[in-house]
Amino acid sequence: MEQRNGRPLDGRPLDGPIPFEAFQAMLADLLQVDPDQVVPGAYFVTDLGVDSIRMLKLLLRLEKLGVELRLELATRIQTVGDAYDCYRQELGRLDLRSTGSE
């Protein structure tokens, strides 16, 4: 199901962030690497050989998953674990924000 800002577009209740295994599979597909290599400690550039175009695709995909990542902070996303943590934290922040406004 396509999502925006971490929420399904059909308005069904939010189930929370996708599990790491699903995130891992999504990254492997996006970055065209072996899923077994996509472990939390794997560095995108040095371990997975991700080039600049695929790095930008990764940032765009995170944005589609609801991560409002400003480009100037991209240097923080160096490992698969960094990306997943960022995704989870951002969804949590969004969740808190929406709770606070209700």
Next chain:
Amino acid sequence: MGRIEVRDFDGDIAALGDMAYDTLLEERGDDNWLDYYRPEIARHLFADVPDPRFLIAAYDGSKLVAFVANLPRRYRLNGQTYLGVWSTMLGAHRDYRGAAVYLIAECLRRNQEFGADLAMLSIERRGYRSREMYNAYLRPRFPLVRVKPMYAITHAVDFDRIVQSQGLKWYERAGIRFWGAHRPITAPPVAGVVRLYAATDLDQILALLGRYSDRNSMVRVFTRESLARRLATPGVTATLVYERGGAVLGFINFTAHELVSRRGRHRWGWLDFLYWDGLSAGEQRALLAGVWQASRELSCIGILEWNKDYYDKRPLYRARFVPYPNYIEINAWVLNPRLSVRGVRSIVEQVA
């Protein structure tokens, strides 16, 4: 191999050249690239950098894996002065290509930190990674504005070496010969003299540059010292002046750049800025003949001119310049929402 650390460049220009050469040779193959990484050129470009924050590098441990120069500039437009940078020399080692994104991100962060109004950058025509990054991913999401396309024209200094270095096809060789762009540019008899720039000419040259005024032009504002360096840096830039009656009435400044590919390394004279309004056609040709001769003495195989759109190009066509098959786009990443660069037709060089 592990975490990429983005920090100020450590100043090792030799390591920078090695990193760029390995990477670009693989990426470009027979296509030329402009070697800004040649130590003399790099030092020349970095001479105006006031502190290390403007040269940004990515390291894997102590190994340089990517680099970008974010050279500070001042621009004037519609009476306002703006703080800018010229972002150039972006390159990443072939095993660390993704690090280029970290450098773009860090450029953006630092530009915001020191209050830049805009970042100027040039994007090549051909489909290299940098162009794809800009056009497919960055341009739709950020305020990247095309300022102007730049096309080149050229005249041979050593035609045989141009044929070899560019891999010219038979019809291209025939066309250049037919047009006459392979012949020396000779000087007609004129009343004045063409000679190399001397430091005592600086004030007269500044006065000539100051005559350029057009409301559609953006001014790149030099300091007197930095413009003097642009006019004459041994092994890098040179300037020919036309003097009549003790007054400097025109000049052409050029840089000895090297284009590199698998076919080798070849030097070209790039016309940077000039003033020749008011000179007769013969005097303009005499000035060009001086540049042709000086380029030959610097072992250049040809002369290139990128259209600046603020001076008369007819003397170049009369001297049999022909189109050079490449173009770049000058773009501005506009960081100040009150600044608009739309409608800018040219960028002239003047002293504040």
